[in-house]
Structure formats: structure tokens, C-alpha cells
Amino acid sequence: MRKIHIFDTTLRDGEQSPGVNLNTREKVEIAHQLEKLGVDRMEAGFPAASPGDLAAVNAVARAVKNASVVGLSRSREGDIDAVREALKGAVDPCLHVFLATSPIHRKYKLKMEKHQVLEAAQSAIRYAKKYFSKIEFSLEDAGRTEADFRAEMVAMAIREGAYVVNIPDTVGYLNPAEYGAIFRHLKETVPGIEKVQLSAHCHDDLGMATANTLAAILNGADQIEGTINGIGERAGNTAIEEIAMALETRSDYFGAKTSLVLSEIARTSRLVSKLTGMNVPGNKAIVGANAFAHESGIHQDGMLKEKTTYEIMSPETVGFKESKLVLGKHSGRHAFREQLFELGYTLEEAQLNEAFAKFKDLADKKKEITDDDLLALLEERLPDAPEKYALESLSFSFATEAAPKATVTVSVEEEGSRTAEASGNGTVDSIYNAIDQAVGEEVTLVDYSIQAVTLGKDALGEVHVTMRQGEIEVRGRGVSTDVLEASARAYVDALNRLAANRRLPSGRKGAEKVW
Ligand code: KIV
Numbered sequence: 001m002r003k004i005h006i007f008d009t010t011l012r013d014g015e016q017s018p019g020v021n022l023n024t025r026e027k028v029e030i031a032h033q034l035e036k037l038g039v040d041r042m043e044a045g046f047p048a049a050s051p052g053d054l055a056a057v058n059a060v061a062r063a064v065k066n067a068s069v070v071g072l073s074r075s076r077e078g079d080i081d082a083v084r085e086a087l088k089g090a091v092d093p094c095l096h097v098f099l100a101t102s103p104i105h106r107k108y109k110l111k112m113e114k115h116q117v118l119e120a121a122q123s124a125i126r127y128a129k130k131y132f133s134k135i136e137f138s139l140e141d142a143g144r145t146e147a148d149f150r151a152e153m154v155a156m157a158i159r160e161g162a163y164v165v166n167i168p169d170t171v172g173y174l175n176p177a178e179y180g181a182i183f184r185h186l187k188e189t190v191p192g193i194e195k196v197q198l199s200a201h202c203h204d205d206l207g208m209a210t211a212n213t214l215a216a217i218l219n220g221a222d223q224i225e226g227t228i229n230g231i232g233e234r235a236g237n238t239a240i241e242e243i244a245m246a247l248e249t250r251s252d253y254f255g256a257k258t259s260l261v262l263s264e265i266a267r268t269s270r271l272v273s274k275l276t277g278m279n280v281p282g283n284k285a286i287v288g289a290n291a292f293a294h295e296s297g298i299h300q301d302g303m304l305k306e307k308t309t310y311e312i313m314s315p316e317t318v319g320f321k322e323s324k325l326v327l328g329k330h331s332g333r334h335a336f337r338e339q340l341f342e343l344g345y346t347l348e349e350a351q352l353n354e355a356f357a358k359f360k361d362l363a364d365k366k367k368e369i370t371d372d373d374l375l376a377l378l379e380e381r382l383p384d385a386p387e388k389y390a391l392e393s394l395s396f397s398f399a400t401e402a403a404p405k406a407t408v409t410v411s412v413e414e415e416g417s418r419t420a421e422a423s424g425n426g427t428v429d430s431i432y433n434a435i436d437q438a439v440g441e442e443v444t445l446v447d448y449s450i451q452a453v454t455l456g457k458d459a460l461g462e463v464h465v466t467m468r469q470g471e472i473e474v475r476g477r478g479v480s481t482d483v484l485e486a487s488a489r490a491y492v493d494a495l496n497r498l499a500a501n502r503r504l505p506s507g508r509k510g511a512e513k514v515w
């Protein structure tokens with residue numbers, strides 16, 4: 001079987017999803033999980049974007065031991081130098097340098113002729129060669145580039161010593177037959193093509209990213225790029241878990257495999273969803289809550305008689321297990337630590353103490369604690385620095401005949417506590433109005449969603465909010481046995497993310513790519 005290399009870009013293209021702002025600790029946590037998943041390469045960010053991005057890429061580079069860490073760069077010496085700096089300490093560093101090649105990008109964005117694009121990319125690779133033994137070159141918008149120019153650019157990258165050449169369908173425009181044909185054409189016509197790995201990178205604007213990526217594999221791609229849960233710019237990128245399971249389930253057809261540890265897929269999906277604040281839709285292939293649920297009577301009957309009637313892969317293969325009752329009020333530190341270990345967490349002493357205190361707090365309110373509850377507690381936000389706001393107390397009144405009222409006290413870094421009271425259209429609205437008054441920030445709530453972590457009346461409620469302030473959009477998450485407290489926590493979490501974002505030089509995250 002042919003091995004397909006997996007290039008994960010959750011921390012770069014994935015982080016370009018509107019509202020997603022991962023801090024350094026969160027990036028490192030996801031990077032460790034990607035290592036467990038067994039990705040071959042992981043793109044940690046775009047170091048030239050800001051000193052904060054550079055520092056985050058560097059933290060990932062130093063933390064990761066079992067995968068190549070990649071930094072993105074435009075075809076500019078300054079960007080390449082930023083990646084050099086960021087990848088110091090990496091076991092297996094790789095530079096990813098790109099330049100747009102399509103007529104639209106050449107004319108409107110770059111204002112360059114073909115020969116200028118070729119020369120600019122060539123001199124960037126030459127410069128980079130002095131410092132990097134592994135270079136990936138990407139032809140941005142390769143999908144809409146003329147076939148002969150695309151082949152010329154690929155040939156140039158090979159001559160200059162690139163290690164991987166990437167052919168992105170940047171705007172998700174192509175269909176599988178067209179995208180596959182590009183790979184076949186390059187494999188058949190470009191001199192020296194056997195010296196490089198050819199990579200597929202697709203976006204999902206027309207819902208064809210996975211199909212296009214599989215078509216590229218069938219036509220000779222050696223590497224595929226994607227993100228966990230398919231998060232990313234606009235409609236997102238190819239979902240890595242979909243490719244992994246398509247190759248696994250239909251190995252008879254594709255004759256190709258990855259080195260991924262498939263049983264880590266569910267955990268990785270969950271962690272990425274929690275830390276990015278991007279919910280996984282219930283019907284999402286492979287990792288959605290309903291991906292293995294059988295609702296209709298006919299299907300359930302078939303499943304009871306023989307699973308393969310309606311199940312082409314098993315939930316256990318991707319690491320979904322029934323949420324087991326694990327701990328209760330009387331469980332001690334030892335049992336708690338053991339259970340975390342079972343779930344794949346090895347915490348340092350201080351983290352363990354903090355998590356154990358949270359667990360005890362929860363055990364006072366909830367009789368039986370399942371592993372899903374524990375995961376919900378553990379996957380709370382990991383701040384890089386002390387947070388600006390903390391929810392100190394919350395009370396509210398609700399009556400069917402009167403407007404709800406809420407009183408909140410929020411502690412503000414270096415200023416102390418502030419209390420405010422407000423009413424609203426509903427209890428959540430009144431809580432949010434009171435928090436707005438207490439912190440004195442002008443924000444817009446763009447989205448609010450709530451879900452139960454487990455079954456039962458005392459289940460943990462998990463709230464996600466999306467909040468906007470000017471150009472900046474962030475997501476926040478809150479977990480509690482009380483849904484109104486979870487709502488308040490999610491809102492304060494989002495406010496903290498806005499505050500952290502304002503501290504970044506020149507407000508790193510707007511709604512758009514930096515280039
Ligand atoms: O979609 C794209 O073209 C990219 C490049 C930077 C590889 O993400």
C-alpha cells in the first residue's frame with residue numbers, strides 16, 4: 001500500500017476560521033494531541049504575522065518531538081527569517097513558502113507578470129535553501145492557474161530543491177475529475193517530479209474538499225493537507241478524519257494508507273472543538289454526535305441482527321466509547337489521577353490540584369461523574385497570562401409576569417470587583433446586560449448555543465458564544481451544572497479572549513488573512 005503523508009494545518013489554516021483565536025498554551029495542547037494522532041507534519045502558524053504568532057510557533061516547535069513542525073511564509077526574505085527564528089529548537093523543521101500563481105491573483109493581488117512570479121518564487125526558495133533542508137513550496141490558487149504555467153512553476157520548484165510541492169485549490173472551485181487530472185498531468189509531464197512529494201490542499205467552498213483530495217490521491221498525490229473537523233478559512237479545509245477513514249474503510253479501492261492512530265480521532269476532534277469554540281455539527285461525517293447513531297426502526301432492527309447491515313466502520317475504531325460512570329463524591333486523588341491517565345491526560349502536580357478541586361466542586365453538585373464530564377472540565381480554557389475578568393458571583397430573578405433581572409459581580413484585573421444589575425428579554429439577556437455594564441465594554445453577541453455534556457437532569461451544560469467587537473470576532477465557552485452560570489462563564493471567557501486579542505501587537509486577528 002502507498003503511504004500518504006498527513007500534513008495538518010489546524011493550527012494555521014484552521015486557526016484562520018473567523019472567531020478562532022488560539023493562545024500559545026492551547027496551540028501546544030493541540031500540537032501534543034496531533035502528535036498522539038500521528039500526523040507526519042503540522043503547520044503551527046504564520047510567524048511573520050506578529051511576534052505573538054512567532055512565539056506560539058516556537059513553543060510548538062520546542063514541544064513537538066514526533067512530527068515535523070512547519071512554519072508558513074510568503075515569498076519574502078523577512079518572512080523566511082521569521083520562520084527560521086520560530087522553528088529554532090524544532091526536531092524536524094520545515095519551511096512552507098508560497099506565492100499565488102493564478103491569472104486573477106497575478107493581475108489583481110500581486111500586479112505581477114508570469115515571469116515576475118516565477119522569479120520571485122525562485123529567489124525565495126534559493127534564499128530559504130541556505131537555512132532549510134526541508135522546504136514545501138505552494139502555488140496559491142494553483143487550481144485556477146493555466147496548466148502550462150502551473151507545470152513550469154512546479155518544475156522550477158523541483159530544480160531549486162523543494163522537498164514538497166503543494167497544489168492548492170485555494171478557493172474550493174474545482175471538482176474531483178478536474179483536480180485529479182491536475183495531479184496526473186504533473187506526474188506525467190514535469191521533469192524530475194519523482195524527486196518531490198506532491199501535495200493536495202483543498203477548501204470546501206462547494207462541499208468537495210474531501211472528494212477532491214481523494215481524487216488527488218488516486219492520481220498520485222503523496223501528501224494531503226487538512227484540518228481536524230475540517231475547520232478553516234470560509235467553508236473550511238479538507239477534514240483529515242474523513243480522508244483517514246475513507247482510506248481505511250475503502251483500502252480495497254484506494255490502495256493507500258496513513259500512519260494515523262485512528263483511535264485518537266475522536267479525542268482530537270473533541271479537543272479542537274473545545275479549544276477553538278467551533279461546535280462539530282451532529283451530522284458531521286466520522287466525528288459528529290450522530291455519525292454512528294441509528295434512529296429508524298428498520299435500521300435498529302438491522303443493527304441488532306448484524307452490525308454491518310448499516311455500519312461501514314465502527315465507532316470504536318475512531319475512539320468513541322460509551323461514556324462510562326467513573327467517579328463519585330468519595331473518589332480520591334489517586335482514583336482521579338488514574339482516570340485522567342486512562343483518558344490520555346498526564347497532568348503536572350499544580351494542574352492536577354486545580355483539576356481535582358474542580359472535580360470535587362462538580363461532585364458536590366452531580367452524583368455520578370462520567371468520563372465525558374471529566375473531559376468537559378479538563379478542556380476548559382488555558383490562559384497564557386492572568387485573565388482580565390473573572391466571574392465572582394451571579395444572581396437573578398425570574399417570574400412569568402415580570403422582566404427577568406440579574407446581578408453580577410465581575411473582578412477586573414488590577415481594579416477589583418464591579419457589580420451591576422440589569423434586566424433583559426430573558427434571563428440570559430439580563431445576565432449579559434449586567435456583565436456588559438460591569439465591564440463597560442461595547443460588544444455584540446453574534447451567536448449563542450447550548451448543549452448537555454451527558455444525559456440526566458444534573459448533566460453539565462456547555463455554552464458556546466460568538467462575540468464581536470469592531471473587526472474582531474472571538475468565541476467563548478462555559479461549562480457548569482447550571483446552564484445560566486455556564487452562559488455567564490462563556491460570555492466572560494469571550495470577553496477575556498477579546499482582551500487578550502487587544503494585547504496582541506496591531507490586533508493580529510481581523511476577519512481576514514494577513515496576506
Ligand atoms: O489555501 C491556500 O492556498 C493556502 C496556502 C497558503 C497553501 O492555505
Ligand code: ZN
Pocket residue numbers: 013168170201203233237
Ligand atoms: Zn488553505
